[in-house]
Amino acid sequence: METKNSDFRTRSAKACLDVHLGQTLKKAACVHKAKTDKAFLKFERVEEFRALAHEVKERSLSKLPELLTRLEASVRKAGGVVHWARDASEANAIVLGIAAKNHVRSVVKGKSMVTEEIGLNKALLDTGCEVLETDLGQYIVQLANEPPSHITAPAVHKTRFQVADLFAEKLNVPRTEDIGELTLTARAALRQKFLCADMGVTGANMAVAETGSIVLVENEGNIRLTVTAPRIHVAVMGIEKVVENLDDAAVILSLLARTATGQTLSSYTSVITGPRRDGELDGPYEFHLILLDNGRSAIFSEPALREILYCLRCGHCLSVCPVYEKVGGHSYGGVYPGPMGSVLTPLLAPVGEADDLPFACTGCGACAEECPVQINIPKLLLALRAKNPKGKKGSQTFAWLAGHPGAFRAAASALRGLDPKLEKTRRAPILGRPLRAWAKNRSLPRLKKPFSKRWPNLEKELGKLRDKT
Amino acid sequence: MLVLFQEARVLEVSLFVPCLVEDLYPEIGEASARVLTRAGAKVLYPRGQTCCGRPVYENGHFDQARSLARRFIDLFENAGYVVAPSGSCAHMVKHCYLELFADDPAMLHKAKDLSSRTFELCDFLVNVMKVVDVGAYLEGRAAYHDSCRVGRLLGLKKEPRILLCGVRGLELVELARPDACCGFGGAFSVRFPEVSKTLVADKVADVMDLNANYVVSAEVSCFMNLKGYIEAHGLPVKALHMAQVLDSGKGS
Numbered sequence: 001m002e003t004k005n006s007d008f009r010t011r012s013a014k015a016c017l018d019v020h021l022g023q024t025l026k027k028a029a030c031v032h033k034a035k036t037d038k039a040f041l042k043f044e045r046v047e048e049f050r051a052l053a054h055e056v057k058e059r060s061l062s063k064l065p066e067l068l069t070r071l072e073a074s075v076r077k078a079g080g081v082v083h084w085a086r087d088a089s090e091a092n093a094i095v096l097g098i099a100a101k102n103h104v105r106s107v108v109k110g111k112s113m114v115t116e117e118i119g120l121n122k123a124l125l126d127t128g129c130e131v132l133e134t135d136l137g138q139y140i141v142q143l144a145n146e147p148p149s150h151i152t153a154p155a156v157h158k159t160r161f162q163v164a165d166l167f168a169e170k171l172n173v174p175r176t177e178d179i180g181e182l183t184l185t186a187r188a189a190l191r192q193k194f195l196c197a198d199m200g201v202t203g204a205n206m207a208v209a210e211t212g213s214i215v216l217v218e219n220e221g222n223i224r225l226t227v228t229a230p231r232i233h234v235a236v237m238g239i240e241k242v243v244e245n246l247d248d249a250a251v252i253l254s255l256l257a258r259t260a261t262g263q264t265l266s267s268y269t270s271v272i273t274g275p276r277r278d279g280e281l282d283g284p285y286e287f288h289l290i291l292l293d294n295g296r297s298a299i300f301s302e303p304a305l306r307e308i309l310y311c312l313r314c315g316h317c318l319s320v321c322p323v324y325e326k327v328g329g330h331s332y333g334g335v336y337p338g339p340m341g342s343v344l345t346p347l348l349a350p351v352g353e354a355d356d357l358p359f360a361c362t363g364c365g366a367c368a369e370e371c372p373v374q375i376n377i378p379k380l381l382l383a384l385r386a387k388n389p390k391g392k393k394g395s396q397t398f399a400w401l402a403g404h405p406g407a408f409r410a411a412a413s414a415l416r417g418l419d420p421k422l423e424k425t426r427r428a429p430i431l432g433r434p435l436r437a438w439a440k441n442r443s444l445p446r447l448k449k450p451f452s453k454r455w456p457n458l459e460k461e462l463g464k465l466r467d468k469t
Numbered sequence: 470m471l472v473l474f475q476e477a478r479v480l481e482v483s484l485f486v487p488c489l490v491e492d493l494y495p496e497i498g499e500a501s502a503r504v505l506t507r508a509g510a511k512v513l514y515p516r517g518q519t520c521c522g523r524p525v526y527e528n529g530h531f532d533q534a535r536s537l538a539r540r541f542i543d544l545f546e547n548a549g550y551v552v553a554p555s556g557s558c559a560h561m562v563k564h565c566y567l568e569l570f571a572d573d574p575a576m577l578h579k580a581k582d583l584s585s586r587t588f589e590l591c592d593f594l595v596n597v598m599k600v601v602d603v604g605a606y607l608e609g610r611a612a613y614h615d616s617c618r619v620g621r622l623l624g625l626k627k628e629p630r631i632l633l634c635g636v637r638g639l640e641l642v643e644l645a646r647p648d649a650c651c652g653f654g655g656a657f658s659v660r661f662p663e664v665s666k667t668l669v670a671d672k673v674a675d676v677m678d679l680n681a682n683y684v685v686s687a688e689v690s691c692f693m694n695l696k697g698y699i700e701a702h703g704l705p706v707k708a709l710h711m712a713q714v715l716d717s718g719k720g721s
Contacts, residue, residue: 361657386529451499
């Protein structure tokens with residue numbers, strides 16, 4: 001997975017200057033909030049179901065090895081093939097192996113974050129395969145040669161004017177800003193490809209251990225075409241996505257579309273069990289399920305961080321995050337942006353990379369309040385900060401002073417005497433940098449006679465006030 | 470007899486003075502003390518207060534946070550009600566201390582006791598003292614900013630509004646997105662100053678859209694952030710802390 005996250009600060013600062021991006025993301029956030037709020041207003045038992053969904057994920061993960069083994073057996077029974085991949089390169093090698101064996105020249109894909117995580121498109125393209133993303137947003141970012149900036153709305157950072165330019169340039173069509181026409185252009189370009197593709201690749205929103213089914217959720221029908229038109233279907237799935245039975249899947253489905261898009265259910269919810277059976281008229285001849293670890297077992301072994309494996313990838317936490325709204329997904333530099341990405345990306349990246357992401361959060365708590373499976377993301381971010389704390393010197397000094405009230409008061413008093421407006425201190429070693437950063441756009445407060453010194457007079461005043469009332 | 474006893478008893482409140490209030494905004498501490506007194510409480514000030522530990526906690530230094538938490542718990546062990554003019558400091562004591570001492574039963578017991586006695590100012594006035602009108606007077610239009618720690622994390626959305634509605638002369642107007650974060654976030658504000666600035670600019674723009682005279686917050690850090698941005702840009706709107714609003718007009 002590509003991660004160059006040491007520079008969130010530079011990228012986010014630059015993104016803040018992009019007025020179009022700011023307007024686009026704000027509008028998207030407002031629309032998303034209105035839609036999802038409405039969807040939940042109509043769902044009276046939402047809190048009960050969130051708790052239930054949390055419990056489903058907790059229980060499924062508590063018996064993960066058993067469920068995966070059962071899933072493997074069920075998929076085999078249904079005529080599918082199961083592959084186990086420890087990491088990205090193993091997973092890609094498996095897909096390339098299937099493609100080579102079947103003389104695959106062209107691949108159509110359903111939008112899948114896990115294939116972004118392993119860099120599957122590049123691996124396939126390197127072998128000379130044609131790879132086409134068929135989700136409209138994902139198709140747009142593929143044409144623009146960009147990574148998705150949101151896990152469920154990949155092109156949310158683009159205005160329709162930018163898409164109009166892009167389509168005119170790349171697809172050789174007359175430029176139009178009409179969203180309906182742009183969609184029809186993409187549809188026409190994609191439809192032909194579905195019909196001649198050799199292999200369809202998707203992720204999986206869930207897999208059901210009992211039945212050996214995978215569950216796919218979408219709105220455009222492109223995933224249905226991806227899994228039915230080509231002769232081979234390969235689904236890549238993180239191992240944490242397995243649930244025990246269809247009842248559990250139903251609990252998750254009752255929340256997933258509501259938070260992802262504000263729908264009760266997505267337009268298409270497919271439950272797919274194995275390849276085409278004898279006598280059936282459509283569907284692939286081969287079905288492969290790749291179970292990917294890629295760091296997930298390691299996360300599972302850390303109780304303080306395990307909850308991130310409950311994530312449904314609904315994208316809701318990105319859409320409600322104030323920081324994400326201002327900086328956009330590309331600022332995070334990894335495959336998974338926003339709140340869930342700030343937890344997951346550093347955990348999946350090599351040690352030391354992306355370690356500023358857990359700090360890229362104001363702690364507002366919107367993500368935790370809204371998460372359909374009640375993941376306490378701020379708490380996970382804190383746990384990550386504790387693993388790799390920042391501002392050691394400053395924190396140590398501050399904590400020592402705060403532990404010694406005499407010294408605490410003396411330090412503040414000395415500073416007040418020397419530099420009450422904090423002008424000189426701006427050039428000082430430890431305090432200078434944060435003060436300068438603050439003063440760029442905000443006036444600095446000044447040090448005043450402290451409350452503790454004002455108390456004796458205040459106490460007398462309060463006494464008089466009490467007598468009056 | 471019991472009724473007489475209750476009437477005779479004066480409600481004692483220990484004022485929890487956040488570090489930002491101690492040195493930068495002592496007037497907010499003074500205003501809080503006066504408002505509580507007017508509401509009928511006897512305000513005490515436990516000596517030796519410094520900081521609840523939130524800044525080091527947020528930076529991931531849990532051991533240092535624990536030692537400051539221990540200190541705070543000792544200081545307020547027999548303090549009765551503890552009231553802070555700040556949602557994040559109250560939240561630290563009420564909730565984060567429980568996380569910090571999750572594996573230390575003895576300390577957890579003490580932390581839970583303190584948690585149950587600790588309140589943010591609006592919460593205490595409305596829900597404990599049952600006061601909705603503290604006799605304040607302030608002329609103008611006020612937009613209330615739901616600080617994340619007050620509104621979302623402590624669940625106090627109606628309490629500050631109830632109190633603001635009780636201020637004579639004040640018209641309360643609602644922001645388009647009252648609970649959108651102002652971008653402070655502790656060290657976030659200086660670690661990612663551009664992002665922080667974009668957030669606070671957005672918040673202040675919403676306030677300006679309403680032609681409000683004041684933007685009011687029950688959180689010292691949001692107040693500092695809003696005030697800093699407004700002053701640096703010379704905007705015709707004033708940031709006020711809730712305690713200052715409730716102390717306006719000298720209770721006349």
